[in-house]
Every structure is written in C-alpha cells, then in structure tokens.
Amino acid sequence: MKHLSIDIETYSSVDIGKAGAYRYAQSEDFEVLLFAYKADETPTEVVDLASGEVIPDEIVNALRDPAVTKHAYNAAFEWYCLNRAGLETPIEQWECTMVHGLYCGYPAGLEAIGKAIGLPEDKQKLATGKALIRYFCSPCKPTKSNGGRVRNLPVHAPEKWKLFVDYNRQDVETEYAIQQRLNRFPMPESEWEAWREDIRMNADGVRVDTQLIEGALMLDSESKSRLLCTAREIAGLDNPNSSPQMLSWLKSQGVEADDLQKATVAKLLDREDLPEQVRQVLRIRQQLSRTSVKKYVAMQTALGEGDRIRGLLQFYGAGRSGRWAGRLVQCQNLPRNYISTLDSARELVRAKNYDGVKMIYGDVSDTLSQLIRTAFVPSEGGKLIVSDFSAIEARVIAWLAKEDWVLDVFRSGGDIYCATASQMFGVPVEKHGVNGELRQKGKVATLALGYQGGANALIAMGALNMGIPEEELPDIVAKWRNANPRIRQMWYDFESAAVETVRTGETHQVYGITFRTEADLLYGQFFLTVELPSGRKLFYCKPYLKENQFGKSAVHHMGINQNTRKWEETSTYGGKLVENVVQAIARDCLEVTLERVRVAGYRVVMHIHDEIVIDARADQYLKDVNAIFAEPIPWAPGLPLNGDGFESPYYKKD
Missing domain, CATH: 3.30.420.10 (Ribonuclease H-like superfamily/Ribonuclease H)
Structure with a gap:
C-alpha cells in the first residue's frame, strides 16, 4: 500500500x-x-x-x-x-x-x-x-x-x-x-512543506489574555446598557436600536435621513447645524453599532487548551496569490490602536473598571476596539517579537520591472513616499521638511497605482480622506505613471504575454515570469499558468480570449468572483496580472522567511499580511529576527528586503 x-x-x-x-x-x-x-x-x-x-x-x-x-x-x-x-x-x-x-x-x-x-x-x-x-x-x-x-x-x-x-x-x-x-498538475514539495509547517503552527496556537477578554466583554455589556439608557432618556424611544423608531424621531427633530447606515450617520454628524441632542443620540448609535468587540466573543468561543486559540490561518486561503487568509478571529483584519497608554488601558479593562476607562478615555467601545490586538500575548515568562517586511509590494514590483530609481531608494534606506513625490513633482521632498506636504500624495500614489489603477484606486486608498481634492487625482495618476515608466510598461507586457500565450499556445517569458498553457486531455482540464521565480505557479482555469467591457481582446477564465463568491467567468488584464504576480512573490518571500525563522529556533505563532509574530524567550531578540528578514532570497537576486518591528508583552500595531 x-x-x-x-x-x-x-x-x-x-x-x-x-x-x-x-x-x-x-x-x-x-x-x-x-x-x-x-x-x-x-x-x-x-x-x-x-x-x-x-x-x-x-x-x-x-x-x-x-x-x-x-x-x-x-x-x-x-x-x-x-x-x-x-x-x-x-x-x-x-x-x-x-x-x-x-x-x-x-x-x-x-x-x-x-x-x-x-x-x-x-x-x-x-x-x-x-x-x-x-x-x-x-x-x-x-x-x-x-x-x-x-x-x-x-x-x-x-x-x-x-x-x-x-x-x-x-x-x-x-x-x-x-x-x-x-x-497531473503537481504541487511543489516546498509548498507541501510550507503547508505542513502551517498546520503545526495552527495546532500550536497563540496564547490570549483571558482576563482581558472577560473584562472587555463585561465592559462592553455595561457600556451598551448605559448608552441605551441615555438614548432612551434623550429621545424617549422604547428601542433606540430600532431604525424605524430612530428615523421617525429624527424627522420630528427636523433631520431627514433615508437610512441609518454607517456612512449616513457619519455624514449627518458632519453637519454643523445638527441639534445637540440629535448629535448625542447619533453618536450613541455609532458606538452601539460597532462590531469590532465581537472579536472578543470569537476569541472566547475558540479558546482551547492552554489558553490558546488554534486555527487562525488558512493556508492558500487568499485566492490567486496563494496568501494566507484569516479564520475565526480574522486576525488579518484587526482594528488599529492609537492610544499612547496601552498598558494602563489594558489594566483598567482587566480589572473591569468601567468608570476608569470612561473617565480617562471617554469612548469605552472605541477603547475596547483598540485593545483587541493586545489580547494576543506570549507564553508565561516570554515576550512577543513582531517583525514585518517594510513596503514589500513596492519593493517587489520595482524589482520585477527593474524600476531602478525605486530600488536605489530602498537600498539607501530612503523614504519611498518622499522619493516618489519628488520624482512625480520634480522637487525635493522631505518628511516634515521642504515640500513635506507632497509626501502624502507620494504615499497614496505608491500604495494605489502600481496595478494600473486610476483616480478610483486613489479614492479607494483614502486619498479624499487625506484631504487631497478630487480634481487633483487625474494629475497624480499621470505624474506617477510618468515617474514609473518601467512599471507602466510591465502592465502591457504582461497582458500581451497572457493574450498571446492563450491565442497561440506558445510559451512566453517576460520579466523572468513564464506564461504557458497546460492541459490534461484525459480529464479535460486546461490552464493558463504563470510560473514565478520561486518555481510556484499561478493557475487560471479554462482560459480563452473574448472582448472585455472596453471592446479589447482579453483573457477570460473561470474563477471565484470576489463580489458574488461564485465560480464563474471572470476576466483579467495587465495590471491585474501584475498584482497577482507581485503579491504572490511577496507571499513566497514570506514563506522563505518563515522557514528561516523556524530553522533559527523561533516559535512562530501567527503571521498577519507580511508580519511574523513570534512567541519568544527572554534571550531572543528583534535585531536577530530583522537580520533574517533582510537575508537575500536565492531566486530573487537583487531584491532589497528589510525587516522592521518591535518586542512587546502583547501584540499591537506599532
């Protein structure tokens, strides 16, 4: 057998x-x-x-x-x-x-x-x-x-x-x-080994602070009870959570609203002419509608032996790129923390001190939300070492396209957002210095435009929230593309390679990436495959050419629609292919680094995006982990990598 x-x-x-x-x-x-x-x-x-x-x-x-x-x-x-x-x-x-x-x-x-x-x-x-x-x-x-x-x-x-x-x-x-x-389409042995390490990590789990979780759940219940009482007193409603009741009350106060969705409430609160009692009630509704504290419930439900939560990550859970996906607590999507006194806030919550949290921090719900990350803690007597790849996708896309000025910035330890703004606008840009106001535009452009996106991509990345006027967005797009001609050209070269590979069945190689068609005649399987520098492949099922919404011949294939979550026809284009490849290469860099960190004797308990979380002993140090992050990747010669992070008695956003 x-x-x-x-x-x-x-x-x-x-x-x-x-x-x-x-x-x-x-x-x-x-x-x-x-x-x-x-x-x-x-x-x-x-x-x-x-x-x-x-x-x-x-x-x-x-x-x-x-x-x-x-x-x-x-x-x-x-x-x-x-x-x-x-x-x-x-x-x-x-x-x-x-x-x-x-x-x-x-x-x-x-x-x-x-x-x-x-x-x-x-x-x-x-x-x-x-x-x-x-x-x-x-x-x-x-x-x-x-x-x-x-x-x-x-x-x-x-x-x-x-x-x-x-x-x-x-x-x-x-x-x-x-x-x-x-x-008939074997998975590389390196991927099987990575999967097995992932199972070991998930089975080991990560320790959580049960006292903090219990305190947070109690304070959340107390907060909601008090908020509801206050809302009832102000508005005279039986159930302030009822949208029909609330909309009717708003109308009686001279405030018209079609719904009470998050964005609608936020827009109403921006009004300067809003009656004060309406403002109070809407703020209460905002706090009551926060769902982030549900993660404490998820933690408590999943809590297993040794006060550890297991199974937080799904190997190959994130579609095309092969990245990990979050499960249970969804640690890939945790609220940020910006409280400067996290230690004090944690101790107040652990002590179930509602009045203390309310007096010092004001918004109890928001405070509990910010403390969710800190529920992840090391084993007794240890510490967490958290290190991540700095601007990994910006590094990979520049390395792949040979956009040398970007690589030079990373190799010299420069600020990529300042350098990008300087390249875009033709003036020196320094953080908190000369032309410093342009850095924000360089930042949003770097984050949003690498995958052929336009003004809408900038908006999705938060450009308007950063105070950038909408009418300036097309100019930012044009300037970024002019500053990054090799990346721009790579979109079109990837698209051409994919289309020609499907059209002719011939293999095409661009930027060290190999496009092929692979078939299994016995079972009728047919793929467009994209081989990465690591040797791993990305698969596009049943590819064929058809005009897209812009009247251009494009590669269509079967895949999971990200909106409907159904298996159906979808199409791709140059920028999307570049995004798939860049994110996949970044993922492979993480996989290599995870293995190196484990071989060096560190206990990895979870990783979030490009960040590794280590349950460390007292005699293990961040600088040594960061040095592992900076080691060259054999199949990516010349790719400048860098690790940055912190040591802490609990997890947080540094």
Whole structure:
C-alpha cells in the first residue's frame, strides 16, 4: 500500500463553525463516528465506529507507516481529529486535496471543486450530507417526541444512519477522483512543506489574555446598557436600536435621513447645524453599532487548551496569490490602536473598571476596539517579537520591472513616499521638511497605482480622506505613471504575454515570469499558468480570449468572483496580472522567511499580511529576527528586503 484516502465523520457539542476544528476536537464528548478509507485503488470501505466496528489492523498499521501517504480533503481536520482519538500520525505523512485544488486555482469545498473540475455525477459529493451532519454530528434539542434526548444516535434513525454511511463512503470516492485529476498538475514539495509547517503552527496556537477578554466583554455589556439608557432618556424611544423608531424621531427633530447606515450617520454628524441632542443620540448609535468587540466573543468561543486559540490561518486561503487568509478571529483584519497608554488601558479593562476607562478615555467601545490586538500575548515568562517586511509590494514590483530609481531608494534606506513625490513633482521632498506636504500624495500614489489603477484606486486608498481634492487625482495618476515608466510598461507586457500565450499556445517569458498553457486531455482540464521565480505557479482555469467591457481582446477564465463568491467567468488584464504576480512573490518571500525563522529556533505563532509574530524567550531578540528578514532570497537576486518591528508583552500595531 502506498496511498490511503480517508474521510471521517465526527461528533462534538462544540460548534465547529464558531469555535474552529481544533477547539471542536478538544471537546470532552468528541468522538469519531465513521471512518471511510480507500487503500490505493481498492473499493472504499466504511468502518462504523459508532456501532462498535473496529478499524482493521492493516489500516491502523498503514496510518502509522511513513511509507504510506495519507490523503484527505481538508486533511488538517482528519489529521488532528485522528490524533485526538489516539490514532497518532505525524503531519509529514499527509497531503491535502483541498490545498492542492486551491493551488490549481479551483474553489474550496468538496462539492464546489467537484463541479468545477467536472466530475461525473456518480463521483460528486452527495447533496444529502448537510442534513445528516446536523442530525448526527451536533447536539439536538430535547423534545417530548424524541424522549428528551440531546443527541441522535444510529439507533434513533437507522435509515438515516445508512444514508450517512453512504455519504461518508461517497466523500472518499469524490476526494479520490479529484486527487487523480490534480496529480497531473503537481504541487511543489516546498509548498507541501510550507503547508505542513502551517498546520503545526495552527495546532500550536497563540496564547490570549483571558482576563482581558472577560473584562472587555463585561465592559462592553455595561457600556451598551448605559448608552441605551441615555438614548432612551434623550429621545424617549422604547428601542433606540430600532431604525424605524430612530428615523421617525429624527424627522420630528427636523433631520431627514433615508437610512441609518454607517456612512449616513457619519455624514449627518458632519453637519454643523445638527441639534445637540440629535448629535448625542447619533453618536450613541455609532458606538452601539460597532462590531469590532465581537472579536472578543470569537476569541472566547475558540479558546482551547492552554489558553490558546488554534486555527487562525488558512493556508492558500487568499485566492490567486496563494496568501494566507484569516479564520475565526480574522486576525488579518484587526482594528488599529492609537492610544499612547496601552498598558494602563489594558489594566483598567482587566480589572473591569468601567468608570476608569470612561473617565480617562471617554469612548469605552472605541477603547475596547483598540485593545483587541493586545489580547494576543506570549507564553508565561516570554515576550512577543513582531517583525514585518517594510513596503514589500513596492519593493517587489520595482524589482520585477527593474524600476531602478525605486530600488536605489530602498537600498539607501530612503523614504519611498518622499522619493516618489519628488520624482512625480520634480522637487525635493522631505518628511516634515521642504515640500513635506507632497509626501502624502507620494504615499497614496505608491500604495494605489502600481496595478494600473486610476483616480478610483486613489479614492479607494483614502486619498479624499487625506484631504487631497478630487480634481487633483487625474494629475497624480499621470505624474506617477510618468515617474514609473518601467512599471507602466510591465502592465502591457504582461497582458500581451497572457493574450498571446492563450491565442497561440506558445510559451512566453517576460520579466523572468513564464506564461504557458497546460492541459490534461484525459480529464479535460486546461490552464493558463504563470510560473514565478520561486518555481510556484499561478493557475487560471479554462482560459480563452473574448472582448472585455472596453471592446479589447482579453483573457477570460473561470474563477471565484470576489463580489458574488461564485465560480464563474471572470476576466483579467495587465495590471491585474501584475498584482497577482507581485503579491504572490511577496507571499513566497514570506514563506522563505518563515522557514528561516523556524530553522533559527523561533516559535512562530501567527503571521498577519507580511508580519511574523513570534512567541519568544527572554534571550531572543528583534535585531536577530530583522537580520533574517533582510537575508537575500536565492531566486530573487537583487531584491532589497528589510525587516522592521518591535518586542512587546502583547501584540499591537506599532
């Protein structure tokens, strides 16, 4: 036996959707109900553990045999659950069909990829599964008709259980059929190793300050209760959270509003003629509508053994680039902190001192929001070392396009925003110095315009909020493009290479990036692939040429629509291709650095965008980590990298 495909069905009273798979499997009542397996090409078997059956010795031995590769769809779940159940196997022996599918540009979800990859009907995931999982895998509500039980067992619905066994068997067949198709487009071994390290990190988890979380939740409840009382007193409303009641009251105060969405309320508060009592009530509504404190609830729900939260990151979760995506607490999207006295604020919240927080900081809800990051803490007696790549995308795009003046700024340690503004406007620009007011324009241009964006990209990056008049935006776009001619040319060269590759089937290489078409005639798979300097590839499924909205021949392909989240036709263009490649290269730089940091003996507990968070010992130091960030990448000669960060007793935005 060389390969073993596995799918399990499990029970736990913990809500896996809210708490995550690791906390789910740590529940005292967790158990494996069904164990389906396919040894090489033999028929799939199901072991009904819930009914007393036992996994054959041959399969138990295969699970522990390093020569047998274990496969599953979302293998991290099977691996962790089986280890918790006593069937221990190291992650080195596993491969994940879901991750392989994501690598090849397909959607996540066994049913979704089955349809996208074109599985025949008899190999696709059975649609009956969700209802059966709800019935057997989660607690049930006690009723008179079910005898007051809180869990459904096989004996309670034998016919449903038989269907559940068939469903379990079919999942293995579906996973195996997908695996056979994906194997024709192998994932590099370096990516498998990165995935395994990611699983180890997720299973280790990051420690959180439970006292801070408890204090924040209590203060939030107290704050909302007091705010509602104040709003009732001012407006005389039964429920100030009711939009119809609030809109009616505003109208009675001479203030017209179509809705009470966040932007509408903010616009109303900008009015100078707003009656003071209306201003008070709208500010209260703003505070009540804040959702950021929900992250404390998410932390508490996902909290597992050792006061650690596990499973915060999803490998290859961010679409085309292959970047990581946030899960559970969504640590990739945490509120910023700007309080200068974080230590004091944290201690007041940990002490559940509502009056102290209110007196010193005013807005309790905003203060709690700013402290969310600080809930992540090191192990007892340690510290956090946080280091990130400085302006990584700006460095990568300049390196790729050979925009030498930008690279020179980075190599000399200069301020890229000042240098960009100087290049754009033809005058010296110094931060807080001569022509310093132009730095803001250089900053927003650097952040927004690298991927062929125009005035709308500047607006999306916050140009108007920075005080830049809208009428100046087209000029900023033109000046940035003139200052970066090589980057501008790279958009058109990428687009031409992609179009010609799809049109002719011939391979094209530009800027060290290789465009190919790759096909699997047996299963009807066809891709445009883009090979990166690291050797990793980006996959665009079923590419073809068609006129785009501008009447220009463009590459169209199947992919996840970022707005609808559906698998459907989408198109791409030069700037978008450059964005995919630049972000993917930046991701690969992070992957290399993560491995170097781990090899050097550091305990990485999470990473956020281009930032690595280390649960460090007292004798480990930031300067040594930063030095690792600055080490050259073998496949990116000449790319200037730099690490910057801080040491802290808790996580924060420095």
